[in-house]
Amino acid sequence: MxxxxxxxxxxxxxxxxxxxxxxxxxxxxxxxxxxxxxxxxxxxxxxxxxxxxxxxxxxxxxxxxxxxxxxxxxxxxxxxxxxxxxxxxxxxxxxxxxxxxxxxxxxxxxxxxxxxxxxxxxxxxxxxxxxxxxxDAVCVAVGEHWRGAGRGHGNVLGMVVSTGVGGGLVLGGRLIDGGTGNAGHIGHVVVDPGGPPCGCGGRGCLEAVARGPGLAAWARGQGWRREQDGDPTGADLAEDARRGHPVAAAAMRRAGHALGVAIASATHLCDLDVVAVGGGVSQAGPLLFDPLMDAFRLHARMEFARRLRIVPAALGQxxxxxxxxxxxxxxxxxxxxx
Amino acid sequence: MxxxxxxxxxxxxxxxxxxxxxxxxxxxxxxxxxxxxxxxxxxxxxxxxxxxxxxxxxxxxxxxxxxxxxxxxxxxxxxxxxxxxxxxxxxxxxxxxxxxxxxxxxxxxxxxxxxxxxxxxxxxxxxxxxxxxxxDAVCVAVGEHWRGAGRGHGNVLGMVVSTGVGGGLVLGGRLIDGGTGNAGHIGHVVVDPGGPPCGCGGRGCLEAVARGPGLAAWARGQGWRREQDGDPTGADLAEDARRGHPVAAAAMRRAGHALGVAIASATHLCDLDVVAVGGGVSQAGPLLFDPLMDAFRLHARMEFARRLRIVPAALGQxxxxxxxxxxxxxxxxxxxxx
Missing domain, CATH: 3.30.420.40 (ATPase, nucleotide binding domain)
Structure with a gap:
């Protein structure tokens, strides 16, 4: 040495x-x-x-x-x-x-x-x-662990809920890479085996439900429209939800439920201390985090899981x-x- | 610092x-x-x-x-x-x-x-x-990593599918403890958010579907009976499935599907090399592992996940x-x- x-x-x-x-x-x-x-x-x-x-x-x-x-x-x-x-x-x-x-x-x-x-x-x-x-999502998780919302905790999942749903996993104070550097793919934890098809080829992945474009497509199917042209993003949807649009708010509940189920599974498997949630969709604030916590509390019933803190990411861009x-x-x- | x-x-x-x-x-x-x-x-x-x-x-x-x-x-x-x-x-x-x-x-x-x-x-x-x-399930996983089916691999989930469904997680060659020593609870990964209630108080956990007594109860509801008295176990059910009892075989398919979904979620999150499955229910052999692999292949579509080897535990009792x-x-x- x-x-x-x-x-x-x-x-x-x-x-x-x-x-x-x-x-x-x-x-x-x-x-x-x-x-x-x-x-x-x-x-x-x-x-x-x-x-x-x-x-x-x-x-x-x-x-x-x-x-x-x-x-x-x-x-x-x-x-x-x-x-x-x-x-x-x-x-x-x-x-x-x-x-x-x-x-x-x-x-x-x-x-x-x-x-x-x-x-x-x-x-x-x-x-x-x-x-x-x-x-890139692993780097976001590392940043949140090193200097952000997960600082000082040994077991942290950092998530980015945006165009996709990505993440990174720190356990025992160290970044977990897995066998091929791909650990942290929380977006492909299955939240509903009979759910919508996912871009990965699977079905019912968290990402299939909660990614911004998926939520926007779902909301458009329910009648949501955005004033400006172009493809609306998850952040646009989050903004409309904050303004009180009922379909946009329902889309956030849909995403929040899926996130709560996935986080319950993740903490049962990994015994996490903190989950830090960032990305455009997370900008919906309580409209996302309230249903997320409801679903989490329904499914995370082991005593060690209930202690988990789920917080917004702290470092931003x-x-x-x-x-x-x-x-x-x-x-x-x-x-x-x- | x-x-x-x-x-x-x-x-x-x-x-x-x-x-x-x-x-x-x-x-x-x-x-x-x-x-x-x-x-x-x-x-x-x-x-x-x-x-x-x-x-x-x-x-x-x-x-x-x-x-x-x-x-x-x-x-x-x-x-x-x-x-x-x-x-x-x-x-x-x-x-x-x-x-x-x-x-x-x-x-x-x-x-x-x-x-x-x-x-x-x-x-x-x-x-x-x-x-x-x-x-105890963590010790089984450690045993399988140290001297059993996971030997020589860095990223291994060991599972026990028996009266309950437990496990332990080795990542980067080290046992993962999590914040309170409870990492490895694969039995409480959610495989069906609307599924049966679980002993933990949650709903749709892997354990709620795939634990031996849960499978036996489901099979009894479908008309399965065991000759001897007493509470039949998952191992009894596995034995009847091997003998060709159609309800017992259907119970193994039910368990296998739930296991495949949970393992897909686990490897997406942790990028595993090997999953070693032991416990009485696993004694059903291909009657359990075939539907397990079908469900796994349906949901584990990321390239890094498809490489996972899912094998019976090697060390026994x-x-x-x-x-x-x-x-x-x-x-x-x-x-x-x-």
């Missing part, structure tokens, strides 16, 4: 990954999704020292190299604006699926990247630095960046791979 | 818990249930060097001290017969619920023990030795004893508490 101190000093680190960074250096954090690409310089205490973002150039005709060039330019500009800081490493969250830890990524909403070797590209950009990539930074800043807890 | 945190650390071993035993010494292993109390001397390689058992003296009128005296005598006799070996420690599995790691036990099927301080009693019997107690021994023999993987 070499002599580095602070949070970088635990198992699973290679000599290379320890070399150039010092405990006090910031991490370059990246959050890649179908809508935007964001990047930040994140200090060891989780503070975002610099931040920038661009819309993902997801136009038809953009190829894999074009997407990478846009990200590369974003990172160059961010680091230049931040005064070219010495970095402890690079952490990135990206939409799945991906191989892990190699991070050959095939984000559902970024068709130009199919098996794109993101980790290799970032390593080539930052030779000698540790580079760590994980699922930057949670994924802060979690990506934690893959390096607190690798002993959040990075089990090479 | 200091270098340590309040969360469960990696090894959590105290000096005391390592002290008197040598690496080569055996462990006294104990398995306590409502039907029998079993004990064994288990070598560091998992071999059962000596074994004995008694029926649990669960008669009305037996008090907490009477139960303890029976166990105490069993242990005295076993150790005398084995030549009074020097021990590395004591490991025990006991029916839940219990506080953990203090192991004040209140086994559902042993009404004379309510908050009985089992760990304290065992420590007083074996002063200076590490004494570790966990849920001694799995709980071998797992209890592993709490001491392989504490770095299976014991995170003090």
């Amino acid at each position: 070499t002599g580095t101190s602070g949070e970088n000093g635990a198992s699973g680190e290679t000599g290379l990954s320890r070399a150039p960074g010092e405990a006090g250096d910031p991490v370059l954090a990246i959050d890649i999704g179908g809508t935007k690409m964001a990047a930040a310089v994140v200090d060891p205490d989780g503070r975002v020292a610099a931040y920038d973002r661009i819309p993902t150039p997801n136009r038809p005709g953009t190829d894999a190299g074009g997407l990478w060039a846009a990200l590369d330019a974003l990172l160059d500009k961010l680091l230049a604006d931040a005064g070219a800081p010495r970095l402890a490493g690079v952490g990135a969250g990206c939409g799945g699926p991906m191989t892990w830890p190699a991070a050959e990524v095939s984000p559902i909403n970024m068709p130009a990247w199919r098996g794109f070797p993101l980790r290799d590209h970032l390593r080539a950009r930052h030779p000698g630095l540790p580079v760590r990539v994980h699922n 930057t949670s994924g960046l802060i979690g990506a930074a934690a893959l390096v800043h607190a690798g002993e807890r959040y990075w089990s791979a090479d | 200091t270098g340590t945190s309040g969360e469960n650390g990696a090894s959590g071993e105290t000096g005391l818990s390592r002290a008197p035993g040598e690496a080569g010494d055996p462990v006294l292993a104990i398995d306590i249930g409502g039907t029998k109390m079993a004990a064994a001397v288990v070598d560091p390689d998992g071999r059962v060097a000596a074994y004995d058992r008694i029926p649990t003296p669960n008669r009305p009128g037996t008090d907490a001290g009477g139960l303890w005296a029976a166990l105490d005598a069993l242990l005295d006799k076993l150790l005398a017969d084995a030549g009074a070996p020097r021990l590395a420690g004591v490991g025990a599995g006991c029916g839940g619920p219990m506080t953990w790691p203090a192991a004040e036990v209140s086994p559902i099927n042993m009404p004379a023990w309510r908050g009985f301080p089992l760990r304290d009693h065992l420590r007083a019997r074996h002063p200076g030795l590490p004494v570790r107690v966990h849920n 001694t799995s709980g004893l071998i797992g209890a021994a592993a709490l001491v023999h392989a504490g770095e993987r299976y014991w995170s508490a003090d």
